[in-house]
Amino acid sequence: MASEIYECLSKIAGIISENKDFLTELDREIGDSDHGINLARGFSAVMEKVNPEDADIGATLKKSGMTLLSKVGGASGPLYGTAYMEAGKVLAGKTELDAEGLKSAFEAAIAGIQKRGKAVKGEKTMLDAIIPAYETYSQKLSDGADMITALEAACNSAREGVEYTKTIIATKGRASYLGERSIGHQDPGATSSTLMLEAVLDVLKGK
Numbered sequence: 001m002a003s004e005i006y007e008c009l010s011k012i013a014g015i016i017s018e019n020k021d022f023l024t025e026l027d028r029e030i031g032d033s034d035h036g037i038n039l040a041r042g043f044s045a046v047m048e049k050v051n052p053e054d055a056d057i058g059a060t061l062k063k064s065g066m067t068l069l070s071k072v073g074g075a076s077g078p079l080y081g082t083a084y085m086e087a088g089k090v091l092a093g094k095t096e097l098d099a100e101g102l103k104s105a106f107e108a109a110i111a112g113i114q115k116r117g118k119a120v121k122g123e124k125t126m127l128d129a130i131i132p133a134y135e136t137y138s139q140k141l142s143d144g145a146d147m148i149t150a151l152e153a154a155c156n157s158a159r160e161g162v163e164y165t166k167t168i169i170a171t172k173g174r175a176s177y178l179g180e181r182s183i184g185h186q187d188p189g190a191t192s193s194t195l196m197l198e199a200v201l202d203v204l205k206g207k
């Protein structure tokens, strides 16, 4: 049987591949038409590096992050690469994802993205999905929810975050060159990060 982390990565790779054209089309509207292509290339490289018996979540995420960093171009490669590597650091040695572990991984990933990309919420980036998702996840845990319930709510917030990116002007990355014309378009990175969270939820629900 494949490890939990392998199943998560494999699910993410599958969903990214299915949505490759969609993500690229979103990036055509406000960027340079490469987001889906970039990520699909990155995650197929990740799948070549990881093995079903890789059980250490931290080490596997670190390996995946390094692969994304080296194989995915543009802004999203270094940003996702850092996110996965930082999440990997806090989950080092863990073989099962628990509610608190996922919370710390979320925090570390966000901190890594912000350190690298210097963006905050409201700039029409992946953070507009990831930060609200984290906030909801964390709130739900404090309210006593279990991991899956909290992650389900977090995915809803991520999807709302994607909708929100349609209403705002991009102030980071290539999309910022469009100014007001970026309004009406959903952010590719917010969309891909929502897909990743949904993939993890799917795997955890199937357990």
Ligand SMILES: Nc1ncnc2c1ncn2[C@@H]1O[C@H](COP(=O)(O)OP(=O)(O)OP(=O)(O)O)[C@@H](O)[C@H]1O
Binding pocket: 027, 031, 032, 034, 035, 038, 039, 073, 074, 075, 076, 077, 079, 113, 116, 117, 118, 119, 124, 125, 126, 127, 172, 173, 174, 175, 187, 188, 189, 190
């Ligand atoms: N500084 C940043 N912080 C967080 N996310 C960012 C930042 N800059 C860009 N992004 C995210 O990266 C996505 C674009 O990724 P892509 O793979 O297309 O790389 P790119 O073409 O080099 O990026 P960009 O168009 O931003 O220059 C955006 O949709 C946005 O979500």
Ligand SMILES: [Mg+2]
Binding pocket: 027, 031, 032, 033, 034, 035, 074, 174
């Ligand atoms: Mg692009």
